[in-house]
Amino acid sequence: MKEKGRILIVDDDNYVMLSIRILLEQHYEDVRGINNPQQIASALAENHYDVIILDMNFQPGVTSGQAGLDFLQQIKQQSPDTAAVLITAYGEIDLAVEAVKLGAFDFLVKPWQNEKLLSTVNAAFQLNRTAQKVTKLEGKQAVLNQMLDAPFANIIGESEAMKAVFHQIEKVAQTDANVLITGENGTGKELVARAIHRSSFRSNEVFLSVDMGAITETLFESELFGHKKGAFTDAKTDRVGKFEAANGGTLFLDEIGNLAASLQAKLLRVIQDQQVVRVGDNAPKTLDVRLVCATNANLNDLVQSGKFRQDLLFRINTIEIKLPELRERKEDIPLLAEHFLARFKNKYHKKGLFVPDYVMTKLQKYDWPGNIRELQHAMERAVIMSDGKQLHVADLSIGETNPVTEGPSDDLNLESLEKWAIASAIKKHQGNISNAANELGLSRGAMYRRMEKYEL
Numbered sequence: 001m002k003e004k005g006r007i008l009i010v011d012d013d014n015y016v017m018l019s020i021r022i023l024l025e026q027h028y029e030d031v032r033g034i035n036n037p038q039q040i041a042s043a044l045a046e047n048h049y050d051v052i053i054l055d056m057n058f059q060p061g062v063t064s065g066q067a068g069l070d071f072l073q074q075i076k077q078q079s080p081d082t083a084a085v086l087i088t089a090y091g092e093i094d095l096a097v098e099a100v101k102l103g104a105f106d107f108l109v110k111p112w113q114n115e116k117l118l119s120t121v122n123a124a125f126q127l128n129r130t131a132q133k134v135t136k137l138e139g140k141q142a143v144l145n146q147m148l149d150a151p152f153a154n155i156i157g158e159s160e161a162m163k164a165v166f167h168q169i170e171k172v173a174q175t176d177a178n179v180l181i182t183g184e185n186g187t188g189k190e191l192v193a194r195a196i197h198r199s200s201f202r203s204n205e206v207f208l209s210v211d212m213g214a215i216t217e218t219l220f221e222s223e224l225f226g227h228k229k230g231a232f233t234d235a236k237t238d239r240v241g242k243f244e245a246a247n248g249g250t251l252f253l254d255e256i257g258n259l260a261a262s263l264q265a266k267l268l269r270v271i272q273d274q275q276v277v278r279v280g281d282n283a284p285k286t287l288d289v290r291l292v293c294a295t296n297a298n299l300n301d302l303v304q305s306g307k308f309r310q311d312l313l314f315r316i317n318t319i320e321i322k323l324p325e326l327r328e329r330k331e332d333i334p335l336l337a338e339h340f341l342a343r344f345k346n347k348y349h350k351k352g353l354f355v356p357d358y359v360m361t362k363l364q365k366y367d368w369p370g371n372i373r374e375l376q377h378a379m380e381r382a383v384i385m386s387d388g389k390q391l392h393v394a395d396l397s398i399g400e401t402n403p404v405t406e407g408p409s410d411d412l413n414l415e416s417l418e419k420w421a422i423a424s425a426i427k428k429h430q431g432n433i434s435n436a437a438n439e440l441g442l443s444r445g446a447m448y449r450r451m452e453k454y455e456l
């Protein structure tokens with residue numbers, strides 16, 4: 001099958017041009033030729049070429065190659081991602097060096113061998129395609145970074161506790177120190193790890209995340225350090241481990257407290273030596289990886305009880321960032337709730353939806369054991385369940401705010417009974433307000449009015 005590439009041959013010798021063209025047309029979809037180098041500019045303006053094959057001497061009797069070098073510079077200026085292969089009958093090595101310095105991909109000497117010409121053009125084509133992909137990806141990455149980079153744009157919080165965290169992120173990001181992020185589940189540890197990476201000089205390199213709790217002991221080494229083909233029964237090909245893949249960038253080891261003792265020793269060795277050896281190999285590879293670890297466990301306690309190596313803890317906690325629980329920064333709840341509301345309103349096309357004050361008060365009173373993740377889920381659920389106007393506490397499905405369901409209390413106060421009946425119906429119908437209203441013989445509007453009254 002032919003490659004989907006476009007190639008231009010520039011040679012004033014029609015015979016040379018034609019024979020290269022016939023050869024390349026067997027391998028590439030679009031091969032064109034021009035015999036006047038003055039037409040290069042217009043050819044490049046009209047089409048993008050993957051590879052240009054350029055003669056170096058154009059005036060009869062002139063063999064300095066200077067004309068080729070001049071046109072090469074013009075090509076590089078006009079179309080920097082087109083690979084140029086130069087051809088000359090006078091294979092002067094100095095000229096070859098000069099041309100490559102000026103950005104030529106390679107140099108061929110007439111008379112050429114077809115295989116050599118083909119392999120050179122092919123290599124130029126492949127390299128060019130890879131370079132184009134990289135440029136595209138870098139462009140995408142830059143756009144993503146821009147979106148996310150506005151100082152921690154996606155980490156919401158204005159409380160003193162969060163300001164202190166932002167300050168710490170800024171400070172550690174400038175260094176290569178290993179960072180340990182601690183905090184309960186859902187407090188934003190991974191988010192902070194990514195922010196550190198994006199604010200660091202490694203931001204254009206990779207950020208890789210590994211959940212240490214999810215890696216089995218048997219796969220640990222192969223996952224993290226890689227393996228050679230044949231190292232064990234299932235090793236059908238060479239495999240790059242996460243450490244090697246993160247080289248130059250940041251490796252985020254989540255749930256580090258869950259690592260088995262035997263594996264802690266292996267990890268410690270790699271961190272100490274800054275080298276990995278793939279399973280089944282014996283050549284160590286030196287690495288430049290910034291390590292950020294996270295845990296919801298108290299590693300000092302684990303050290304005390306002999307479950308975590310103290311020397312490993314010292315290696316990973318050069319700087320420790322402790323993330324506050326959401327219940328310790330309740331002043332951030334309205335901001336976070338509005339942030340998630342905006343996101344999910346957009347996602348579920350419920351434009352006019354808002355959070356009434358009494359619901360916001362409920363959100364702030366609740367303790368959020370699952371922290372921001374729980375708040376995010378509660379908001380998403382409530383947006384989905386809502387009638388599109390305002391959020392109701394019942395839609396949030398957060399345990400404690402709905403403490404209703406044991407049965408009507410002994411006091412036969414009508415309001416208490418009504419509150420109990422409404423809450424029970426909502427629970428019975430799993431938050432489906434219409435069905436609950438039906439069962440109670442109420443209209444939806446009357447149902448919502450009562451939910452508001454009883455803060456349900």
Ligand SMILES: Nc1ncnc2c1ncn2[C@@H]1O[C@H](COP(=O)(O)OP(=O)(O)OP(=O)(O)O)[C@@H](O)[C@H]1O
Nearest residue numbers: 154155156157184185186187188189190191372373
């Ligand atoms: N300050 C914040 N602002 C906005 N979203 C946040 C914030 N903190 C956390 N989140 C969101 O909450 C969810 C949980 O965050 P993240 O995964 O970073 O927490 P974690 O502490 O790493 O959790 P776990 O310990 O369970 O792995 C994510 O969807 C994240 O985007």
